Each structure stands twice: as structure tokens, then as C-alpha cells.
Amino acid sequence: MSQLVALYELLPAIYRIRDAERGEPLRALLRVIEGELRLVEEDIAGLYDSLFIETCDEWAVPYIGDLLGVRGLHAARPGGFSRRAYVANTLAYRRAKGTAAVLEQLARDSTGWPVRVVELFQRLATTQHINHARPHSSSVDLRDTNTLELLGGPFERAQHSGDVRRIAAWRGRYNIPNLGLFVWRLQAYPLERVTPRAAAGFDDGLLRFSFNPLGLDAPLFSRPQSEQELPHLAEEHNLPAPLRRRALHEDLEAYRAALAAGATARSLYLGAQPTLRVFFDGAPLQPEQILAGHLEGWGDPQWRPPASRPVPGSDRATLVAVDPELGRLAVLRGVAPPGRIELSYSYGSSADIGGGPYDRGQAVAAALEGRPITWQAGVGQRLAALGDEPIFATLQAAVAAWNAQPAPKVGVIAVTDSATYAENLTGASVIEVPPACLLLIVAAGWPTVANPAIPGQLQRVVGQLTPVGPRPLLDGDVSVRGTGALNPGALAISGLLVAGQLRCLDGNLGRLRVDHCTLVPGEGGLRVTVGNQGLVVSVEASICDRIELAASIAALRIGDSIISSGAQSDAGMPAISTDAPAQIERTTVLGTVAARSLEADGCIFAGRVRVERAQAGCVRFSYVPEGSRTPRRYRCQPDLALEGRSAAEQGVILASLTPVFTSLAYGRPGYAQLGLACPAAIAAGAEDGSEMGAFSSLQQPQRLANLRAALDEYLPLGLEAGVIFES
Secondary structure: OOHHHHHHHHOOHHHHHHHHHOOOHHHHHHHHHHHHHHHHHHHHHHHHHOOOOOOOOHHHHHHHHHHOOOOOOOOOOOOOOOOHHHHHOHHHHHHOOOOHHHHHHHHHHHHOOOEEEEEHHHHEOOOOEOOEOOOOOOOOOOOOHHHHHOOOOOOOOOOEOOOOOOOOOOOOOOOOOEEEEEEOOOEEEEEEEEOOEEOOOOOOOOOEEEOOOOOOOOOOEOOOOOOOOOOOOOOHHHOOOEOOHHHHHHHHHHHHHHHHHOOOOOOOOOOOOOOOEEEEOOEEOOHHHEEEOOOOOOOOOOOOOOEOOEOOOOOOEOOEEEEOOOOEEEEOEOOOOOOOEEEEEEEEEOOOOOOOOOOOHHHHHHHHOOOOOOEEEEEOOOOOOOOOOOEEOOHHHHHHHHHOOOOOOEEEEEEOOOOEEOOOEOHHHOEEEOOOOEEEEEEOEOOOEEOOOOOOOEEOOOOOOEOOOOOOEEOOOEEEEEOOOOOOEEEEEEOOEEOOEEEEOOOOEEEEEEEOOEEOOOOOEEEEOOOOOOOEEEEEOOEEOOEEEOOOOOEEEEEOOEEEOOOOOOOOOEEEEEOOEEEEEOOEEEOEEEEOEEEEEOOEEOOOEEEOOOOOEEEEOOEOOOOOEOOEEEOOEOHHHHOOOOHHHHHHHHHHOOOOEOEOOOOOOOEOOEOOOOOHHHHOOOOOOOOOOOOHHHOHHHHHHHHHHHHHHHOOOOOEEEEEEOO
């Protein structure tokens, strides 16, 4: 109870009685004053919180940093990386200034990137003095496969001859003044209890599975283990790097050796924060039951997995072989086939784009448009009902229950796990959205809370969602139809992988929103047929296959997304085809575009753009290929680089000024990520100096500038640092 309400209760009873007789105008007045008082109280509390770096708002971080003499850091975009850790640890940096551990933490705090610092002068091969022997400074053992595998990376142990090129300018490495800052731009995203994809086309009775539920060969990533103290230098298991076969093999062999010796067995990768887990019929396998191996040749008719064998010191036997570099799993010979296999692992990606396990709370709130949820259903293969809430094992059953609800309604179907749902929401299972209704299909948990009416009993509350963790796969097509003539309804999808086509049928749907989803490239994409007069299609932070829209829709809006022309992203194939006005921001389009009119900002168009109404709209700070027909352009590439150049110079510029990507194959960790060789005019060509395209929000040029500015203060005299990107 607020102070003013308590004050009202302390008034003499006669005044409260008379106030009640007159309809409580005094209480109403105090409620108005109370609202203003709450604003003042919140402002005072906020000012107090802003005195401390741990609790202050982001706007206050540079002011606190100014008190400590922190200078030269670029401002972070809202929702991007924060400078809070850099300011908070400034005094600790200065106490241990110049050490490798401080430089590593400094780089991590100023950029948000995981970093490993290597004193490259320690990797120089030298003639040793007998009184100062360096046992690790020796020639490479050609029988040590682990050492050979790590050559040229941040964890190598081999010695090198001197390299006189500057590390900052010419990428020289091994010299006396050189420090190497090895940086990982990719992040590891952990998934729990995923349904693997069984390998098809084999009749030998052997069980083969891909970790990726789509059946793609994709490397598993190490789930970074937390570092407990500042002086500690990052090791391989502390970083979001692809998991190596050799590293996993040695870790598991050491675990089994400890069991055989009767010692305490610990695993770096399958310990307290396991990088991967295997479940047989719901029961997790123990580390000693897993082998690490090379499964590339499992398509050979003569291939056979290893045989299961007992583990010394344990009552268990080995059951499965895992290839972390290909993301494959095979059940060993002699093992009884389980009824159900589930896998937990981490995959690599550049940012929070597409269906993923990251927090999508803000997107879900925006999709609901401030409307209260009136109906909610849960979908899950291990979800049990508590009371009378609707819980279903399939999406088809949940959609049927939604279709049966009377209008008007605001409903949520929460898919609560990362399983695969091989079903089509078409035909009799088509999603129907009546007038004034809204349906949200979202990957989210539906938590249990205490039932206040019945002590000791749990319940689920309509309207409560935790949109973080699950990433289900809908292996099928989805169709939606808007019914009714007036006040059309809306459908929103968030956090799902859809290996099929999302199709809006002839009808009257008002809004179709796709948030943080993956409509798998090469599997169908998004299509709107005739009808749907006035429909607005919105695609945000998603990976989407081809988009084909009818002329009757009102608008297409795309932001922070990757739109692909197919699985291999052929720039000559259509990626967007619409007769509606298109508004595209911070998006990478891997294919051609055909639209009625276009507003674009900070985009990369890998294929030609053809706009019907070139007199309307504008294209700003974007890459547009030669031969495109667009509205007026402002500071776009390659136009900006070609201004004032001769014909011969223009030819050279056009040949060199094109986007360079790490990978254009969907499923690879660096999918649609700008490569290290991408021209700076594109990699730092957005309006705020960040990169063009889908990953503009990462502000990678600003992060790199922050790192170089911070190194000037903390780098020891005479040393020179170079940034080496590992991903």
C-alpha cells in the first residue's frame, strides 16, 4: 500500500464516512496524487540505482566511466553490446596492467566477443642456453596428431621461425613484439532434447542420426565454461568454438581411464555444463558410454560402427559414437535399439536471427499488440496437464481446439519443447482466424505456479509465457485463412523452424507476422495467394526462403532478416516477388527482388532489384548490384565508390566491390555472415558505421574500434597487438 493510501486510512473516520457518502471524491483525488508520487518515487529510486555500475541504466554507463577516466568507446545501439563490464572492471585492469590475462578480459569486455590472448613471442623457435632450458620450445612431434591439428591457432604448442611483418598491418605473427588476440564472432546456442533426424536410404539395420533435426551436417559447438577469476587465460572449453573430434576423444578417454583407476572422473565437455548429451528413452547416457569418432564414411556399404564394449571400473558399456565435426551419431553394434533418442547440443550462429533458443520476450509482446490473452494451449511430447488446461501432443490437435473457440479471442499455442512435429497444418487442419481475433504460435515454456486456492497444488496460468529455450521443428506445410469481411484478424509465428511452405489462403487476413523464425531455405518459403485485401506481411529477425505475395496485399515489411532464393542461395534466382509496396531494413537478400515500390535502408541485395514504380521510395546505405532498377539512391554501393571515376577505374571497382560471405549454404555456422575479405565499404557502410545487411545490429566495426582504442592504454610498451578472427 502506498504512502498516500495509508494516509487516507489514517484520516478520522468521520471524514472517510462523509467522503463515502459523496462518492469518495477525496479518495479519487488522492489516487491522482498517488500516481504522480509513484513517478517521483521511481525517479528517485532510478537515480539511486544510477550511482552504481551494476544497477544503472545503460545511458549512465559512460558518465560513470568518465569519473574513472574511461575514454574513446563507441556508443552501443539499444539491445546491442554493452560497455558496462568494461567500466566496471577498469580498476582491476589498472591494477594488473599489461598482463595477458588483463588484455584478454579487456578485449572481452570492450567488444562482447570471446577472446584468447597469445604471447606470440613465446612461440618463437630459439637456440636455448643450457642454463635456461625451455622444454616446450622444441620441434614438432609428427606423431602428435593433436599438436598438428592445432597448428596456426590460438592453442598451438609448436615453435616457429621469426616473421618480420607487422602483426597489425600485414598479419605477421611470430615476432618478439607481437601479441595475438584471437576472436570468435560466432556464438554457441544450446538446445535441449532435440529430436535427431534418422539417416535414410540404408537397409543394413544400423542406426545413424544427424544432430541437426533437418538432417544437415553441421558442427557441434563447445558450450563455453565460465571462467572463475580474472588472471585465468581462456582455454578451448571456455570458448564458443567448434568441438574437435580429438579434443572430445581425449576428454572421454581420460574420463574412462579415471574410472578404471578408481579415481574421481571429471569431464570438461560432459561435466556440470555439458556440451552434448544423449538420451535413450528419456534416460541420459553417462560420459563413459559415449565414444568420439570419425563418421564421415557411414554411407559406404562396408562401413560398420565400433562394437559396444564394457567400461572398466563401471557397470556400463559404450553405446554410441559421436562425430562432433559433422554433427553425426551412430548406435554401436550389439546395442539394443532404443525406442526414442533425444540429443542436447549447441550450434553456432552469428546473432539472434532465425528460430533459436534465445530470449524473444520483446518480440512476443509486440506480436500480442498489447491485447490480453483469453485462451492458451500447450503442445509438448512430455508435457502433462495440471487440471483442465488444454495440453496436446500435436500441433494439429491444438489448431483444431483453437478453431473451435468462439470469437472474439486472443489465443496462444505454446510449443514447449525442441521436438520434431512431422505434420501439415493444411486441409482439415488449416488455421482459421476469425474477425477481431489474434493467434500466436510460439516456441515457449508454459511454467507452473502455485495455486493460491489450493495449498501445495500447482497450476498453469493463461497469459504466462517464457519464450526462451525451446526451438521446435514443424516438418510440414502451414496454411492460414482469415474469415469474415470486416475487422480482419492476425496470425503471428515466433521461434519455430518450419521445413515447409507458410501459405496464406484466399480469405481476409489482416496481419501475418513472422518473428525469429526459420522458414528453411529450399523448403517452400512464404506465399500469399489472391484475396486478403489489405493484408500486411511482416518478417522480423528471421531466415526465410522465397517470398511470393499477391498484388492485393497492402504492404511487405522486412527487418534484420535473411531472405534466401534457395538452399544454396543463387543470387540469380528470385528471393522476393511482390506486387505490393516493400519496406526492407537491415536485411540480406540472397537473390533477386521484384516489387511495386521499395523503401530500403542498410540492406545487401545480392541479386538485381527491379522496382515497378521507381519514382516512389528511396534506397539508402545499401549495396545494389549493377543493372538494378530502383528508386533514388542515397550513399549506396557501388554507386558511391564509382562517383568521379574513369571507365577503367569503374571496371576494377565493380570487380572488387561485391559482398563476400563466410558461407551461403544454410546450416553452416557462418551462413550469410560477411567474410573477413568483404570490402570495408560494405562491412562498415551502414548509416551508423556498422555493416550492411542482416547483422548490422551487431555493430562489429564499432566493437573492433573499441578494442583498438582500449589497447592503446593497456598494451605494454614496445608490444604490438593484432586481432585474428577465428570465426
